[in-house]
Amino acid sequence: MTVKGVLFDFSGTLFRIESTESWLRAVLAEAELTLPEGELIRAARALEAAGALPGGAFPSQPLPDDLAEVWKVRDKSAELHRAAYTGAARRVPLPDPRLHDALYERHMAPAAWSPYPDAADVLGTLRERGVAVGVVSNIGWDLRPVFREHGLDPYVGAYVLSYEHGIQKPDPRLFRAACDALGVAPEDTLMVGDDRRADGGAAALGCGVHFVDHLPVTRRPEGLRPVLDLIG
Structure with missing residues (x-):
């Protein structure tokens, strides 16, 4: 050949991609929000288990049926990709609901x-x-x-x-x-x-x-x- x-x-x-913990810390810092260290670590682990970080780990738990269908074709369009990953992130409670969209934006940054x-x-x-x-x-x-x-x-x-x-x-x-x-x-x-x-x-x-x-x-x-x- x-x-x-x-x-x-x-x-x-x-x-x-950066680690899930680094990803979450960066978004919290940008939003000028803080979490107790233990809560931050638990939230990062939950986000990782949910498969919320594009380029990171796949979900380690079953997805709801509607999200699972989007997940299968998530890379076919920008809209599907965003829906799949923000949907996964929203399975994890965070101190401000706007953080789920901010996490998605962060993963596209060259610094990530x-x-x-x-x-x-x-x-x-x-x-x-x-x-x-x-x-x-x-x-x-x-x-x-x-x-x-x-x-x-x-x-x-x-x-x-x-x-x-x-x-x-x-x-x-x-x-x-x-x-x-x-x-x-x-x-x-x-x-x-x-x-x-x-x-x-x-x-x-x-x-x-x-x-x-x-x-x-x-x-x-x-x-x-x-x-x-x-x-x-």
């Missing part, structure tokens, strides 16, 4: 995301070798500002985001759109992601697939580096 293009997932692959330590080096090396780079993400908002803020945007030739196409991974059409945007054939393309079901959908097109572990940035300093060995 001659790799001419590499597609990367966003969350858990190139970037990692950290690139994996080797992301810039790997993307830069791919560019030096003439390999086209795309980002394919199941998401409900524009992640381009995150890449710009962290200095990774110059390495990306195309962003293919589920909410802009009304299609979510593992639908092969999303990967096809990414290959077309980069001008590379699927059989010359490698998909790199952390979700075996969603990102593995690229294999149906004939793309190679490589998986990384969705870990905190401090625990995965060189998880992307094997990609360079795969392209030769």
Whole structure:
């Protein structure tokens, strides 16, 4: 396989969202609200169990039927994405009901995301070798500002985001759109992601697939580096 293009997932692959506790603390500070430390920790744990943080843990408890239906298709539009995650957050009582929407807004801020330590080096090396780079993400908002803020945007030739196409991974059409945007054939393309079901959908097109572990940035300093060995 001659790799001419590499597609990367966003969350858990190139970037990692902040912890649920950090997320809640940031929103409380912005709202000039405080919670006793014990209550804050309990609220953060409840939000995590509810799956309220996009890019964080999936719900560890069953969702109500109406929310479960939205959850299944949450990445097909901005409206569905917001409804799914604010709906999950509202299952956790907070001192001001406006905080649930503020939490959703916070997760879209570049400051809420950290690139994996080797992301810039790997993307830069791919560019030096003439390999086209795309980002394919199941998401409900524009992640381009995150890449710009962290200095990774110059390495990306195309962003293919589920909410802009009304299609979510593992639908092969999303990967096809990414290959077309980069001008590379699927059989010359490698998909790199952390979700075996969603990102593995690229294999149906004939793309190679490589998986990384969705870990905190401090625990995965060189998880992307094997990609360079795969392209030769």
